[in-house]
Amino acid sequence: MPTETEQRILDAIAGVQFNVNALQEDVNTLKGDVSTLKGDVSTLKGEMTLLQADGHRRDDRLTHLEKTVDKIDRDGERFNDRFLNYQSSIDRLINLSTSLIASATIAVIVGMILFIVKK
Secondary structure, rough: OOHHHHHHHHHHHHHHHHHHHHHHHHHHHHHHHHHHHHHHHHHHHHHHHHHHHHHHHHHOOOOOHHHHHHHHHHHEEEEEEHHHHHHHHHHHOOOOOOHHHHHHHHHHHHHHHHHHHOO
């Protein structure tokens, strides 16, 4: 039978052994948690890579759309220039045709007056 001091030492050793076993369980649990976190980080890295690739595709698409809008703007300006030229030409053509009709009318009237006066 152990003495009182020996018994306290044995109890203390048993308590330390119990604490070591509890710490071992906690370490094993932490190892599992760290492994899970590693998996989560790997998944997040994959998702980040996909998001970056999607961002690059969107940047490329935006660049393409900007070029398309610029081209449409240039085409619109060219159309406006052509339209103004056509409108100006039509105005000149109308003025010319009105002048020709007026001149022909005056010529016919003057010719008839001269014909009537000669008679």
